[in-house]
Structure formats: C-alpha cells, structure tokens
Amino acid sequence: MGTDPRPDPDLLRFVRGPSLSEEMRERVARAVPGEFFVHPDGLTPREQQALTYRRLRAAGLSAPPAAELLADPPALCALLERAAIADPALFHVMLLHYTLVLGPILRFGTDNDGDGGVGAERAGLESMSSFGALLMTELGRSNSHLSPRTIARHDPATGGFVLDSPDAQAAKFPTSTAHPRVPKTAAVYATLVQGGRERGVFVFVVALRGPDGAPAEGVEIVEAPDTTGLQVDYAAVRLRGLRVPHRAWLRDGARIGADGSFHDPVGGAAQRLTRSMGIAPAVWRAVISVSAAITRASAGILLAHSAGRVTLGRLAPLRPLTDYRNQRDAVLGSLASAYTLTAVAGRVKAAGTSSGGGAPAPGPDPGAGGPSTAWAPWSAVDRDLALLKAAATVEAQETVSLCRVHCGAPGFTATDRLNAYRGLAHAYLNAGGDNQLILFDTARAMAAGDRYEPPPVEAAPAGGGDLLSPGEWLRMARACEARMGARLADRVGAARAAGLDGFDAWNGNLVLAARTATACADRMVLETLAGVWEQAPEPLRALLRFYALGWMDRRAGQLLDEGVLAPGSLERVWALRGEVGDVLAPRAAELAEAFELPAEITAPTSFVPGM
Incomplete structure (x- = not known):
C-alpha cells in the first residue's frame, strides 16, 4: 500500500x-x-x-x-x-x-432568573468547580424515560419541591456520581406532581455532591463495581425526600399560580415529556460526530499497523501484509467507513436536525405535538437524528472491532486504545437513546405513514445498473426501503384486523421492523454520499464506491429478497470491489493522512527495549 x-x-x-x-x-x-x-x-x-x-x-x-x-x-x-x-x-x-x-x-432555565434562578449552579459548572451528571434512566424498569417513577412533589408551604425515589427500582442508573471527592451538579428528570396530579416530566437542577464531594442530605449514592468498558465513576442514585427550592425547577414557561392552578404552555404531560427530552439533538450530533472520529482514528491505527509489515506465510514468504486481500480490504473498508461517517457528521452539524428527502420528518418544536412513539421518546424529538445516531454507532462499533481484530494481538494487548474506542462505540448502542427502540419507533412511523412518505421506486435498468454509480445505489436503497415498509405495514395491519392488540401485532414483527428502519437509515446515508459526490475529489469517489459495494455485500440478503439486486450479482459486486481496491491501495496513506491524527494515536508499539 x-x-x-x-x-x-x-x-x-x-x-x-x-x-x-x-x-x-x-x-x-x-x-x-x-x-x-x-x-x-x-x-x-x-x-x-x-x-x-x-x-x-x-x-x-x-x-x-x-x-x-x-x-x-x-x-x-x-x-x-x-x-x-x-x-x-x-x-x-x-x-x-x-x-x-x-x-x-x-434552554429551560431562562424563566428561572426572576426568582433567583440557577445562576450559582450554572456558574459552578461553567467554572468547572462542579461537574455535570445526568439522572434520567431508572434502574428497575425498561423504557423508564417514558414515565419516570422519581417524583418531584410540589410543596405549597415553601414553594419548593421534594424529590423522592419510591423504591430501589426507581433509583437513577447509570450516573457518573461515584467518585467521593468530585463535586457534582445533577440534571434530574422527575415526574412533577402538583395539586395531586402528575404534570409531566421536568428537569430539576440539584447540587448532588458538595465542594468536598459529600452527598447532599437526601441523596443516597451506591457505587457500581469497577468496569473495563467505558471507564467512568458509575453509581446508582436514590433520592430520599430531597428538598430543593422552587428555583431548581427548570420550568420552561410552566408556572404554578398563587391559587394552586398549573399552567404549561406546551400542552399536556405527553407534550412536556417530548419537550423535556428536546436536549437530545445536541447529544446525537455529538455522538454521530464522535463515531466518525473514533472510526478515523481506528482506521489510522490499522493502516499504521499494516503498512510495511511482512508475513511469513508459506504461500509467499516476506510478502507485504497488505498484499493479502483480506487485510487490504479491512484497511480500505475502515477508511471508507471513516469517510462515510465523516460525511454524515458534516451533514448533521451543518443542517441541524433536518434531513429532508423521504426520511421520517421531525415534528415541530419538541413538545408542540410531534410524532407519536411507543417505545421511547426520542423519535418524537427528531426521528432523523435519532435514526442516524443509531446507524453511526453501529457502523463505528463494527469498524472499530474489525480494526482491532486485524491489528492482531498488538491491537488487543500492546495498546488499550482500540479496546477503549470499541467500548465507547458499544456503550452508545444503548446510551443516548437505545438503538433498538429507535429502530422500532421509526418503523412504527413508517408503517403508519406518520409524517413519512415512502421514497420513489424506479424500475431496475435492463441488464443491471451501474453498480459504481450513486444513482444506482439510491435506486436500490429506496426500493428496498419502500418494499420492506409496505410489507411491514401490511403485516401489522393484517394482525390488527385479525383482532390482535397493538403489542401482539408488533411483537411478531419486530425483526422486520428493525430491518425496515435500518433500510431507511441506509438510504439516508447513501443520499448523503450522493450529495457530496459532485464535489468529492479523487480518491474520495473511489472510496465511496468501495463503501457502497461493501454495503451491497452486507445487505445482500435484503436486496436479493426484495428483488432489488438480481440473482448472481454478488460475483459482480466482489469483482468490482477488487478493482476499486486496486485503485485505492496506493493512496491509502494519503487518505489516512487527511485525518490529521495526533502522533500518539498511530505511533508503533514501543514498550519493548531496543525498539
């Protein structure tokens, strides 16, 4: 290479x-x-x-x-x-x-300024004299985001609130709160109870650990065991009658009148939940962007490990490692994934939350009546970004794992960097919104036509299309998505017509639902590549072709099953991938150099004396 x-x-x-x-x-x-x-x-x-x-x-x-x-x-x-x-x-x-x-x-605390606000907590966070922690997910029930059992009960006598986790299953976990000497300020997601009624999920700002790290009165912190995954100070937090002032409530325009009346400009509890979760797009943009970054770093590490390395295989002793197609394809495939995710990250950073096209559209302002969801609140906030987050973390996790394997024993033991990247990607398959639940809610919207229009389906060209053309990639991706979506809608509709309730109608179709939503994500990614095609320099175009051909190989089952890819086409896909790889291989170092990775990332193993 x-x-x-x-x-x-x-x-x-x-x-x-x-x-x-x-x-x-x-x-x-x-x-x-x-x-x-x-x-x-x-x-x-x-x-x-x-x-x-x-x-x-x-x-x-x-x-x-x-x-x-x-x-x-x-x-x-x-x-x-x-x-x-x-x-x-x-x-x-x-x-x-x-x-x-x-x-x-x-975002939500501007209305608090008139009554003292959370200025002190904000100042502590901005000066880094305290560190932020999130208390959202609860330990004992799945889908806990939809209905947190942690209660913030309004106390009319003081105007403040009493935060309480009714039992151990309502404890918040995971949280980054275990270190006993690190001050922490928490954003606590709790169900507001006022006047004997639940008013929706709001955020409360709580000084969880003081300047010396001591927990506040009413806060119980149970340290989690040490982990070799994403190494953070995990703990479960249970709130036991924690009293907070009125100003701790990030009320976002909601108010409690002197007569005990409650007013929320976004509407009811369902709209408030979506609104309170409206901070997620910043998280998803970051996770997509970071998925691209760790994939770039992993590709750079694999190339540095492979370049100039010879093998002692008896077929051809002292032959360069990258002369073997399996290693060369791993290097080029990781570079292709890195550039693809970089394109997707560029799209979401530049365009905010709107993806356009036929993708499931986000609702209006979160909390103003967005799409309905069944498994998690995320798709009601922004389906496009949530779905791209799911796609990006899967691509990163698979690519980092591939790089780790193709770096052999040194990639596992001589440095912990690839293990750490793999741990990060793997953690965010669930963190920041569980990928499976995002796929299910996306598929539900697709089947219901809830702010979703299937992409147009074009007839396949006679004799097979040009597999190196972005237009052909999009034709296949769109057709696959539309056909799988129609079949899913038919199956769920038939189940409901047969008298099954919503759970049973969907429970028997969750595999198809996940694959249908994945097809939607695939099409969005390929549309992104088509969007940068005209301005893409060589060898980037060749690298995008390499990625698209790899996509056809990975998704061959669906593409063949939906009649999108003609039987026997895989031989052509493999042959073309080999030809494109021949063009790319001499330029692999140039492609990796554009990542501008710090020298510490790609430095060779150096702990052995004399190296």
Whole structure:
C-alpha cells in the first residue's frame, strides 16, 4: 500500500468540514493537548477517574464558554471529537457536562432568573468547580424515560419541591456520581406532581455532591463495581425526600399560580415529556460526530499497523501484509467507513436536525405535538437524528472491532486504545437513546405513514445498473426501503384486523421492523454520499464506491429478497470491489493522512527495549 503521506488539500477540507475556523481548531487543540492522549500505568480506577476530571476541568477552562459551544454545533463537536480520540471516558463526562446538564439549564432555565434562578449552579459548572451528571434512566424498569417513577412533589408551604425515589427500582442508573471527592451538579428528570396530579416530566437542577464531594442530605449514592468498558465513576442514585427550592425547577414557561392552578404552555404531560427530552439533538450530533472520529482514528491505527509489515506465510514468504486481500480490504473498508461517517457528521452539524428527502420528518418544536412513539421518546424529538445516531454507532462499533481484530494481538494487548474506542462505540448502542427502540419507533412511523412518505421506486435498468454509480445505489436503497415498509405495514395491519392488540401485532414483527428502519437509515446515508459526490475529489469517489459495494455485500440478503439486486450479482459486486481496491491501495496513506491524527494515536508499539 502507498506510504507517501501527502494528503490532497480537498481531502483535508472534507474531513475538517467547512464550518470550523482555524482559530477554533487551534483553541480546541489547546483545550485537549497531546498529553491528554497518554495514560499513566498503574492507576487505580478512582485515580484514573480523578485524572479524567482534572483533564475535564482543564479543557473546560481553556475551551470557549459553554453557551458559545452549545450555540455552535461544529465547535462543540470538534471539542468532543478530540476528547474522544484522546480518552473515551473524557468524552463521556464532557458530553454529560455540556449537553445534558448545562444544555437544559441554558434552554429551560431562562424563566428561572426572576426568582433567583440557577445562576450559582450554572456558574459552578461553567467554572468547572462542579461537574455535570445526568439522572434520567431508572434502574428497575425498561423504557423508564417514558414515565419516570422519581417524583418531584410540589410543596405549597415553601414553594419548593421534594424529590423522592419510591423504591430501589426507581433509583437513577447509570450516573457518573461515584467518585467521593468530585463535586457534582445533577440534571434530574422527575415526574412533577402538583395539586395531586402528575404534570409531566421536568428537569430539576440539584447540587448532588458538595465542594468536598459529600452527598447532599437526601441523596443516597451506591457505587457500581469497577468496569473495563467505558471507564467512568458509575453509581446508582436514590433520592430520599430531597428538598430543593422552587428555583431548581427548570420550568420552561410552566408556572404554578398563587391559587394552586398549573399552567404549561406546551400542552399536556405527553407534550412536556417530548419537550423535556428536546436536549437530545445536541447529544446525537455529538455522538454521530464522535463515531466518525473514533472510526478515523481506528482506521489510522490499522493502516499504521499494516503498512510495511511482512508475513511469513508459506504461500509467499516476506510478502507485504497488505498484499493479502483480506487485510487490504479491512484497511480500505475502515477508511471508507471513516469517510462515510465523516460525511454524515458534516451533514448533521451543518443542517441541524433536518434531513429532508423521504426520511421520517421531525415534528415541530419538541413538545408542540410531534410524532407519536411507543417505545421511547426520542423519535418524537427528531426521528432523523435519532435514526442516524443509531446507524453511526453501529457502523463505528463494527469498524472499530474489525480494526482491532486485524491489528492482531498488538491491537488487543500492546495498546488499550482500540479496546477503549470499541467500548465507547458499544456503550452508545444503548446510551443516548437505545438503538433498538429507535429502530422500532421509526418503523412504527413508517408503517403508519406518520409524517413519512415512502421514497420513489424506479424500475431496475435492463441488464443491471451501474453498480459504481450513486444513482444506482439510491435506486436500490429506496426500493428496498419502500418494499420492506409496505410489507411491514401490511403485516401489522393484517394482525390488527385479525383482532390482535397493538403489542401482539408488533411483537411478531419486530425483526422486520428493525430491518425496515435500518433500510431507511441506509438510504439516508447513501443520499448523503450522493450529495457530496459532485464535489468529492479523487480518491474520495473511489472510496465511496468501495463503501457502497461493501454495503451491497452486507445487505445482500435484503436486496436479493426484495428483488432489488438480481440473482448472481454478488460475483459482480466482489469483482468490482477488487478493482476499486486496486485503485485505492496506493493512496491509502494519503487518505489516512487527511485525518490529521495526533502522533500518539498511530505511533508503533514501543514498550519493548531496543525498539
């Protein structure tokens, strides 16, 4: 494979994206310096977590102010990307701090200013004298986002609220709250009870651990066992009669009148739930962006491991490792996935939450009557972004795992970097909205025609289409999505007509539902690639072809089953992939160099004396 790292300036611009200034890039690099990419050996889990929080404090003090970052998705994503490739645990606590604690304060807390507000808590978070933690998911029941059992009961005598977890199953988990000496400020999602009635899910800001790390009165924290996955200070938190002032309620325009009347401008409890979950798009943009970043880093590591390495196989002793098609295809496939996810990340950072086309459309302002959901609230907030988050995390997890395997034993034992990236990608299959539930709700909307129009279906060209053309990729993806969606709608409709209730009608079709929603996500990704095609430089076009041919191989079962790909076409797919790979192989180093990975990422194994 090529080893002359001279990236095309157009490739650099593509990876960097058009929206980030050079000044901001430099500021992000200063906030997460090279030393953050190195991890001392011999630390206990608590010592490692303490180091992570020290680095978070340093990064936060060097980065732009939180309000500026949250208003500038490319800048926030750039900071989180660099944190993720340095240390996935640093990314995770940084994401929580900015998007899930400061985000709700800035979005929902403006109405609190008149009564003292949460200015002190916000100042503590912005000065990094306290760190944000999220208390949302509950331990004992699935789908707990839809109806948290943690209660915030209004106390008319004081005007404040009493937060209570009625039993251990209502404890909030997972939370990043276990370290006994790290101050924490939490965004608590609780069901507001006022006047004897449930008023919906709201966010409350709570000083969970004080400056010395001691839990507040009414807060019980149970540390989780140490983990080798995404290494954060996990704990379960149970609230036992925790009293908070009125100002802790991020009321977002809602109010309780002097006569005890309740007013919420967004409508009822269902609309309030969607509105309160409306902080999710910032999370999804970040997760998509970081999925691209760790995939780029993993592809760079695999290339560095493979380039110049020879094998002693008896077929051809001392033959370069990348002369073997399996290794070459792994390198090129990881590069293709990295550039594809980079294109998707660029789309969501630049376009906000709207994906356009035939994708399930987001509702109006969250809380103003968005699409209905059955399994989780996320699709009611923004179906496009939620679905792309699911697609991006799966692509990242599979690609990072592939890179780990193709780096052999050194990829597993000589460095923990690929293991850490794999742990991050794997965690976010569930974190930030469970992928399976996102797929189910997307499929439900597709089958019901709930703010969804099937994509147009074009007839297959006589003799087979040009498999190297974006137009043919889209034709296949759209046809597959439309046909699977129609079959799903027919099956669910027939089940309901036969007298089955909603649960049984859907329970027998969940496999088809997940595959149908995945087909929708595939089409959205391929539309993104078609959208950048005209401006894409070579060898990027060849790399996108390599990705699309790999997609045809992976989805061959559905494509053949739906009659979208003609029987016998896989031989042509494999042959074309080999031809495109021959073109790409000499330029692999150039493609990877455009990732601008820090030297610490791709440095060769160096712990052996004399190396």
